[in-house]
Amino acid sequence: MLPDPNSLSGPLDPAPDAGWVDAPPRMGFFTDTSVCIGCKACEVACKEWNDVPGSGLDLLGMSYDNTGALTANSWRHVAFVEQPRPAGHRGPPSAGAATAGRGAGPEFLGMPGAQPPGRAGGAEGRSDFRWLMMSDVCKHCTHAACLDVCPTGALFRTEFGTVVVQEDICNGCGYCISACPYGVIDQRKGDGRAWKCTLCYDRIGAGKTPACAQACPTESIQYGPLDELRERAAARVATLHERGVTEARLYGHDPDDGVGGDGAFFLLLDEPEVYGLPPDPVVTTRDLPRMWKRAGLAALAMAAAAVAAFVGGSS
Template sequence: MVDTDDRSTPRDPATGAGWVDAPPRMGFFTDTSVCIGCKACEVACKEWNGVPTSGLDLLGMSYDNTGALTANSWRHVAFIEQPRPAAAPEQTDTTQFLGMPQSGPPGRTGTAEGRSDFRWLMMSDVCKHCTRAGCLDVCPTGALFRTEFGTVVVQEDICNGCGYCVSACPYGVIDRRVDDGRVWKCTLCYDRIGAGLTPACAQACPTESIQYGPLDELRERAAARVATLHERGVPEARLYGHDPSDGVGGDGAFFLLLDEPEVYGLPPDPQVPTHDLPKMWKRAGVAALAMAAGAVVAFLGGKR
């Protein structure tokens, strides 16, 4: 029997998709507390997967030159600049601000060498490879499929560009390429992991902010990391996307955050839009049968 959660969804999506003797589910754990924003992961992803360049666009307000996950950016390192409220002259200890969410107008304190008027939060974002993947539910051609590793991959040669998966993704990850209309996204380097290799982004990360491995092991490692940060005085550290009981059944790519999910542009309570489709179809079928029965009764009654 397949192990399921309280929403009758297989905890092992590969088994639920029909894979026999599937290997352990693989995924990403991204620890944003050690991300330095170098964008090596973006470059490695583009080089290995042959993803086209997006051109140079500094967006006019940030050092972030990609802005979001797109068909041409399968990894996106977000730069979140957070201003620190003005402080009294004696409040110059920058360690008070490390890992602490702040709000209010910018305020510069300390010396030129130790200015503490803002902080950068950085996060390398990617497709979440959801347990309950709405994109899989709505794809009419089978272009999207679940791999034996539990990941979700697009077969571009089968994609017809309908865009149904774009609106079905609760994270806004999937995007269509302008020149051909087909959708493209992270494959978790399916070709590499099938050969026993580490995905290009994790291989290139110099701080091990992006960690790859069996999902169960990553969740244990992530919980230990959060506990360590709490002990070090960073109570804001929390995990996002790790919980199998959330609205998408847990993510195959989850994160350690230092602030609320909304700060990073992530939905606080993601819900797969297609979760209630089976119930809806069942109710629609019952309603259709009732209408047909009513029509038959009315027709027979009218002949008397």
């Protein structure tokens, strides 16, 4: 069913809206990029648990990123962004800020500006740039355009509010790929079907944590009830601002944005475009009900005109 364009604002629990009775709390991801160390444990754990094929090895020029983007064979993608340190930046937060309320951690973990392996410390160390790292994933949108356009029902909304592709039903039409405002969904070569993150539907259904969050050594990827994650994220941003990291901001948490908020949202240390994210994502199908209504009215008008012309011509 296509979304009502007048209902795309305000909070919505998508599972009951999709027909689930007595649905559990909506579950999701909060990815805190300020404590991501780029280890790619999430990528490996995702591939191992979900039996995702290898992506091959491509160092993409000067980058440490060997996957490049979310694809049918990369359901988690750790982005590496090297940039000059922002003017007026007071320095990285301590590990106390990085792990407050979530257990202690090594003092160097999560420092914005932390050096990649082999580049930190000693005479080789630098302080004029920083690495921004982010483990990207499907956003499991509140208003998911991919669901709207799927002709076979291969995509469905789970009781946890997540969006899953049933590969045995997918016919490879590709409509969902062009409908996704984030460019997440992809077709696998030699297969033709659509593939993406399932938020480990099999694991969370058994009360377990998704593989990527389970494997993350710094708790950059956090899993839990979405309402709790949003509260935790807001507190984290406030802590970073108090410590001078004023560029910290949340992305995808707002239920009043163009997709009704995401089931997987992020704490970023720069503008979304720096991480390859759209600044203002919009449900690509939100205008379809209005368009179909106008098309129907136009068709009725044409039919009425044809009938009038026929009657007028015969009399």
